[in-house]
Amino acid sequence: MNNNEQLLNYINGQWKRSNASSTVPVHNPASNAVIATVALSPAAEVDEAVRLAQAAFPAWRSTPVVERVQPLFRLKMLLEENLDALARIITNECGKTYAESVGEMRRGIENVETACGMPSLIQGYNNEDIASGIDEHMFRQPLGVVAAITPFNFPGMIPFWFLPYAVATGNCFILKPSEKVPMTSQKIFELLEKAGFPAGVLQLVNGGAETVNALLDHPGVRAISFVGSTPVAKYVYQRATANGKRAQCQGGAKNPVVVMPDADMETTTRIMADSAFGCAGQRCLAASVAITVGGAKNSFTEAMADVASSRTVGYGLDKGVQMGPVITAQSKTRIEGLIGAGEAEGAHVLVDGRQKKVAGYEEGNWVFPTILDGVNPNGEIARTEIFGPVLSLMHAANVEEAIAIVNNRAYGNMACIFTRDGSVARKFRYEADAGNVGINIGVAAPMAFFPFSGWNESFFGDLHAQSRHGVEFYTQTKVVVERWPLEWSRQF
Numbered sequence: 001m002n003n004n005e006q007l008l009n010y011i012n013g014q015w016k017r018s019n020a021s022s023t024v025p026v027h028n029p030a031s032n033a034v035i036a037t038v039a040l041s042p043a044a045e046v047d048e049a050v051r052l053a054q055a056a057f058p059a060w061r062s063t064p065v066v067e068r069v070q071p072l073f074r075l076k077m078l079l080e081e082n083l084d085a086l087a088r089i090i091t092n093e094c095g096k097t098y099a100e101s102v103g104e105m106r107r108g109i110e111n112v113e114t115a116c117g118m119p120s121l122i123q124g125y126n127n128e129d130i131a132s133g134i135d136e137h138m139f140r141q142p143l144g145v146v147a148a149i150t151p152f153n154f155p156g157m158i159p160f161w162f163l164p165y166a167v168a169t170g171n172c173f174i175l176k177p178s179e180k181v182p183m184t185s186q187k188i189f190e191l192l193e194k195a196g197f198p199a200g201v202l203q204l205v206n207g208g209a210e211t212v213n214a215l216l217d218h219p220g221v222r223a224i225s226f227v228g229s230t231p232v233a234k235y236v237y238q239r240a241t242a243n244g245k246r247a248q249c250q251g252g253a254k255n256p257v258v259v260m261p262d263a264d265m266e267t268t269t270r271i272m273a274d275s276a277f278g279c280a281g282q283r284c285l286a287a288s289v290a291i292t293v294g295g296a297k298n299s300f301t302e303a304m305a306d307v308a309s310s311r312t313v314g315y316g317l318d319k320g321v322q323m324g325p326v327i328t329a330q331s332k333t334r335i336e337g338l339i340g341a342g343e344a345e346g347a348h349v350l351v352d353g354r355q356k357k358v359a360g361y362e363e364g365n366w367v368f369p370t371i372l373d374g375v376n377p378n379g380e381i382a383r384t385e386i387f388g389p390v391l392s393l394m395h396a397a398n399v400e401e402a403i404a405i406v407n408n409r410a411y412g413n414m415a416c417i418f419t420r421d422g423s424v425a426r427k428f429r430y431e432a433d434a435g436n437v438g439i440n441i442g443v444a445a446p447m448a449f450f451p452f453s454g455w456n457e458s459f460f461g462d463l464h465a466q467s468r469h470g471v472e473f474y475t476q477t478k479v480v481v482e483r484w485p486l487e488w489s490r491q492f
């Protein structure tokens with residue numbers, strides 16, 4: 001696992017070593033061993049990638065859509081054949097378990113499959129005789145060069161929220177992956193190369209903030225897709241739109257889940273354990289706050305304490321491991337600090353995952369499942385995205401009070417409820433101030449053919465990732481009104 005090899009950019013169909021003056025190491029979070037080095041590509045390299053993508057655009061845009069999707073069909077097969085290799089890379093650089101890495105890739109592949117339907121998805125609409133002998137049509141045309149900037153927590157899935165839709169609609173696409181997990185993209189681009197996309201249609205530029213700024217400022221980039229923390233999402237949205245670009249920027253989250261007294265406690269606890277502690281709590285759809293209603297308090301608290309303390313934590317490629325490390329040593333310190341801050345605000349640390357080690361991986365970034373009981377709904381910890389395996393418990397007297405807690409926050413990525421009562425579920429679905437809602441579901445992740453609908457501080461923009469939203473985001477509509485009087489042709 002010890003390797004200092006510098007990862008490459010992929011520009012115009014060629015693998016290129018960046019001339020960046022700065023590089024950063026990539027670590028395996030389970031051991032902190034350095035497993036690669038990644039360049040922080042400078043603005044000049046972004047400029048080269050954009051110009052070569054612009055040069056590739058006219059031919060790609062005029063390639064019939066039925067041909068543009070052919071490399072995506074090949075890509076789907078290549079991703080299936082390389083699922084194991086991809087999952088191992090994800091686990092090694094991101095920390096999640098092998099099963100979670102496979103699950104992540106499945107959701108990525110689903111987007112490739114969905115975009116293969118682009119011949120239908122990109123269709124416009126029309127009316128004959130909007131006035132006598134005059135017809136009106138709407139066509140969708142690609143924008144040109146578009147770029148995506150992605151976070152550390154789903155290196156195999158999130159690039160595919162954007163890439164397949166962007167290229168199938170006829171755009172050229174630049175990916176700037178997270179510098180914490182750049183190895184997965186390296187492998188994905190090897191497969192994209194084999195899938196047979198023309199040179200310049202897909203570019204990979206590694207880097208950090210300077211690289212992002214160069215994309216946001218480049219006049220040749222028409223649209224920016226971003227996923228990451230809220231402060232950076234907001235910044236990227238403002239800078240991209242100030243530069244006249246389209247932008248869709250998904251931010252952070254603090255997801256509440258309501259547990260009603262009639263919920264099936266066995267199922268609820270099992271699902272909640274996966275939602276709160278799966279991927280070490282580093283999912284933007286992780287349950288982060290559980291609000292028990294009425295009599296649910298005691299049984300749920302007890303059951304969750306049991307599952308939290310019995311979860312097997314370790315290196316994600318080892319057998320039987322149910323939860324991996326958090327991404328960096330800094331994350332571990334930050335998460336442990338926030339657990340302490342919750343305690344200082346009056347919460348009781350019911351299960352304490354701080355200061356733990358895994359035998360054989362003593363240097364890893366370990367935070368074990370943690371439960372903070374009695375968190376103040378109006379305190380700081382109730383509002384702060386912890387992004388680690390920490391579940392906060394709150395209590396409400398009835399569903400109205402629970403929904404008020406759900407809606408009293410800045411984020412709006414996901415809200416869930418566990419109940420057997422349809423009318424309570426319907427009320428929750430109707431009133432919850434969140435774009436993704438789960439009913440007896442712990443991670444309400446939209447399938448590829450639905451938009452990933454974060455709201456409020458979890459999203460800046462209007463068209464979301466995936467599905468028809470992706471098609472609309474990456475195309476501009478052209479409306480044509482036409483008149484072809486019969487008497488004109490009689491002249492010839």
Ligand code: NAD
Pocket residue numbers: 149150151152153154176177178179207208209210212213227228229230232233250251252253283284385387413452454458
């Ligand atoms: P991050 O915001 O630190 O980084 C995301 C990307 O932005 C990376 O590519 C990074 O290089 C770049 N970046 C970081 N700082 C920058 C700056 N100052 N200027 C320009 N670019 C910058 O996020 P992360 O830690 O990689 O990911 C975790 C966050 O992502 C969490 O907040 C999580 O909730 C969020 N997330 C949201 C969704 C969603 O769908 N809403 C999905 C996954 C993750």
